[in-house]
Amino acid sequence: MTDSKAMAGFDEPALSAGKRAILLISRLWAWVFLALMIVFFVVAVGVFSSATFLSVRNSQNILVAIVPVLLLGLGQTFVIIAAGIDLSVGWVMSLASVLSAHAIRAAFNAGVPLFLSVVLGFVAGVGGAALVGLVNGLIIAKLKVPAFIVTLGTSFIVRGMSLLFSENTTVIGLPEGIRDYGNESLFYWVRGEGGGFYILDKPEVSGELLRSMDRILAWPVVITAVVVLVCLFLLKRTQFGRHTYAIGGNMQAAL
Known part of the structure; x- marks a missing residue:
């Protein structure tokens, strides 16, 4: 009788669909929250602001402006995970x-x-x-x-x-020339003329064409994206990252 009950329990799914969904959301809540925030602000901006706010140029300026804060946040992430400040x-x-x-x-x-x-x-x-x-x-x-x-x-x-x-x-x-390291971009696009790699094929434009040129992926943004990936790798794939989580969980046990 016991064996038959055990086999019957073995055939049933370990978790219901609802519980699996809740478990998945609990693991990905940060990404879900970020996606909802992006959708909210895009809709809010589209309804209440001018069309130029969501332009490529303005989006690029916003990304460049948040680079220092994002880099500081990456370093602070390790400190906070280790239960510090x-x-x-x-x-x-x-x-x-x-x-x-x-x-x-x-x-x-x-x-x-x-x-x-x-x-x-x-x-x-x-x-x-x-x-x-x-x-x-x-x-x-x-x-x-x-x-x-x-x-x-x-x-x-x-x-x-x-x-x-x-x-x-x-x-x-x-x-x-020091400004080039912070202001140059990876790609460019001139409306009506086309685009290319900004460093390899720097366009000679002026006047109206210069105002219609969009620079895409500024170098500070590219460098920051690389740093984000490196930090993610350190936290998730290295012994240093595991030690960081362990210290934050229980310093005495980690030592």
């Missing part, structure tokens, strides 16, 4: 940009080629930010001071350093 990221980004600008200007004025100057600026900016992160990490891990307090304090220190190095003004005197 970092309140200094905004001013650390400011300090990194100031150090990078000074390094690029100094290297270029010393005769270093533009590309190598940008590389040196990248190293200076990332190195300065990493040093601040190292100090935060050592105080939190070794002295057992709460991350909220540590990063709140270092945010004021880093803010002062950023204002000191920049002399509370915009860093000027950067080489002209």
